[in-house]
Amino acid sequence: MVESSAVATPRPMTIRNRELQRLYSLWYKAADGYRMPDPGWLSPIDLTDYLHHMLHVEVEHAPERYRYRKVGMELQRLYGKNPEGRYIDEMPNPLFRRVASAAYREVVQTRAPTCSTQRFMMGMWFASYERLLLPFSADGTHVTSVIGCIMPRIGRLKGDAEETLLDHAGVKEPSGTARRW
Numbered sequence: 001m002v003e004s005s006a007v008a009t010p011r012p013m014t015i016r017n018r019e020l021q022r023l024y025s026l027w028y029k030a031a032d033g034y035r036m037p038d039p040g041w042l043s044p045i046d047l048t049d050y051l052h053h054m055l056h057v058e059v060e061h062a063p064e065r066y067r068y069r070k071v072g073m074e075l076q077r078l079y080g081k082n083p084e085g086r087y088i089d090e091m092p093n094p095l096f097r098r099v100a101s102a103a104y105r106e107v108v109q110t111r112a113p114t115c116s117t118q119r120f121m122m123g124m125w126f127a128s129y130e131r132l133l134l135p136f137s138a139d140g141t142h143v144t145s146v147i148g149c150i151m152p153r154i155g156r157l158k159g160d161a162e163e164t165l166l167d168h169a170g171v172k173e174p175s176g177t178a179r180r181w
Contacts, residue, residue, distance in 0.1 A: 015115045017151045020132045023050055024113060027134045027147075036111055036137035039145050050149050057088075057146045059108055065089060066104045069145070078152055107133045108143045126162065127154045 015021045026046055030037035039056070047054065052074040058067045066088045076082045083091065088100045099118070107114055112135065119128040129152040138144040155164040 013113065013115045015130070015132060016117075017130045019050065019053075020115065020130060020149055020151060023047075023149050024115070024132060024134070027113065036135050036140070036143065038138055038140075039136040039147065042147070053149050053151060055148045055150070057104060057148065059104070059143050059145055061142065064105070064108065066101065066146075074152075075150060103131070103133060104146055107135050107146050111135050111137075111143055124157045125155070126157060127152065129153065 015024055026042060027037065030041040044051075050072075052072040054070070054072045055068060055075060056070040058069050059065075060067065068083045068086055068088070071079070071082060071084050088097055088104070091097050091100070103114065103116065113133060115130065115132045117128065117130045119126065129150050131148060131150045133146050133148045135143045136145045136147060153164055153167050155162050157163075
């Protein structure tokens with residue numbers, strides 16, 4: 001029998017990226033009715049297509065802290081270095097610390113997945129991403145780790161259009177796509 005504390009509260013969320021939809025489906029199947037699965041319930045073979053964009057964050061309690069255990073190569077490249085072994089509260093960028101900590105805190109408190117998008121602008125450049133965070137539990141009750149997948153998009157503004165220079169697969173898209181806010 002599953003304790004009520006181990007059951008996540010399903011919430012409506014929108015996942016636009018097809019790869020993230022497939023990853024969520026794998027988690028949901030392993031969750032079997034929104035119980036938080038053990039991280040070992042997902043096979044590395046099932047995750048092969050996502051590994052470059054994934055991160056595995058260990059959750060420590062009392063005090064609550066989040067530490068990067070594994071970070072995919074594409075994310076390391078975007079971060080500019082490998083944050084494995086570091087705590088989020090040790091990261092140098094205060095905005096990054098605040099946004100990331102709030103996202104992980106939400107997953108830990110609700111024991112449910114979240115999916116969000118972020119968009120950043122700097123001059124004529126933009127970066128956006130869709131991020132799926134999935135809770136896992138080694139003890140069946142508390143969130144002990146979060147597996148996330150981030151699908152980035154980077155480009156530059158050209159008038160009222162965007163030119164995508166990098167999408168989640170590292171492939172250049174055709175220029176002239178309409179600006180999406």
